[in-house]
Amino acid sequence: MQKYKTEEEFLQAYNPKEFDQLSMTADILLISVSDQEQANYRKTSKKMMSILLVKREDYPYKDKWCLPGGFLDPNTETLEECAKRVLKKETNLSNIFLEQLYTFDAVKRDPRTRVVSTAYMALVDKKRLTDKINPNASWFDIILIEEKNNIIELTLTNNETTINFSIKKTLKEKTTDRYTFKTQKNKDIAFDHDIVILSGLERLKNKISYTDIVFNMMPKYFTLGELQQVYEVILNKKLLDPAFRRIIANKVEKTDLVQTGAGHRPSALFKYKMK
Amino acid sequence: MQKYKTEEEFLQAYNPKEFDQLSMTADILLISVSDQEQANYRKTSKKMMSILLVKREDYPYKDKWCLPGGFLDPNTETLEECAKRVLKKETNLSNIFLEQLYTFDAVKRDPRTRVVSTAYMALVDKKRLTDKINPNASWFDIILIEEKNNIIELTLTNNETTINFSIKKTLKEKTTDRYTFKTQKNKDIAFDHDIVILSGLERLKNKISYTDIVFNMMPKYFTLGELQQVYEVILNKKLLDPAFRRIIANKVEKTDLVQTGAGHRPSALFKYKMK
DNA sequence: CCAATAGTGTCTGTGAGACAGTATAAG
């Protein structure tokens, strides 16, 4: 090996192409909560989690659905900037909550070449979304998420197509909370994005109980009933009213506004307040 | 753009070198707990957290300290396998607890070329370590970790060299627990590894309270006093005996063994038991 | 006996789970 006297000298002689390189992508799991149809005038509309998927127009995995994502430009941008750029392109929105999820790096995860992907979780209030969404992208509602014998089954629909896949969840180390996910059944989702989706949903489920992350999916003003429903759909279980109100009491602030017209006692509108 | 009839056809024509590529590394924050000297025969030896650093022999950052790490071979290995390979090389140990920490990707973090690094946290019981540690690697004890006005100061020593750096911690989003770390003072640690170290220590601090991760740093048999000291050094605060014993009660199993010879009541030896 | 750690009993306050009860709009 040659020796260099200074760092400058060394850097001038350095040629990265001498080494094997690879490509990276940032993939984004964009999650929101939608209102579904209501059964009668008095019932409140049911809430559902939804995620944004994109139909692949080219090989590989042509015509399958995948998460919005794009290749990192190594010369100019960070992975988070790359993620923001992709989100802007797909949804025409900036200022979306973003958090790094995990880096997925199986050797054969992309058939083209070695591609390591850093996944980001993004949260948005669906009311912020205009119709300027990219035509090859589509919101899918999560209509079923069920865990049985460590096998998790997920069903999504965008009212045209229904997607269903299942993943086996195994504890990676007996001392921690990390799981290994393995695809059991999947014919509609490209790459390893089925696993990214599930990891993201689990992360959201965890973080909702010890952070204020949920307010990134809420409009500025909301009722406590709505907020509770969002918690319930994310946690996938019913919560008791008084307990819920105690928990979020010091995260929200009551306003003078009320919401009426629902065939029952009007509810106060609240807004987020930092603890 | 050309069109292809099948995925195979597409893949055959695909040339990754047409696109800008980059390099990746896996860097490992290996953490352990050491026994320090005892003041007199009766006192128990004080515990300290220690991390493994490597002295850089080449440019860039020649002669500075950094985390053990290595370039990913894109053709053969995952990042975790790369991390294991590096750990084996530096410590001659396999079967070390590893967990992906975070992917660091600032554009200019490596002066050579674009290098994205996925950091792993590794935990080990120091008694497992032989003297087969790589000569350019060295254990540094964390002798000070102090937070004041969101500036965290860290001092490490390996009894020859003392390293000191400080980092500013800012809440990234008001709704979550994610922080942005920014170097305030650092002249001994290469790359952005000062920030990796701090993120890792914070992660360990968090995870110790809701997982059994700490047992990866313990020998097979240990006293509750020792275990409590490890908790205390990681959490950086004193714990009350009865509260501590209640918390770990169903994580440990008492054995018939006792530890004597310490100038006070002998203590029972325990071992880890999964909940 | 002393010093130091090992280990336990128990009081108290906080806070979640549970359930029952009151309030109020629209049809």
Place this chain on the structure above:
DNA sequence: CTTATACTGTCTCACAGACACTATTGG
């Protein structure tokens, strides 16, 4: 008046914080 949701009061139980107390060794 009915229906459905909004919102509150309060009991109970689990559990963490706090402190006091007993146990046991080597010197």
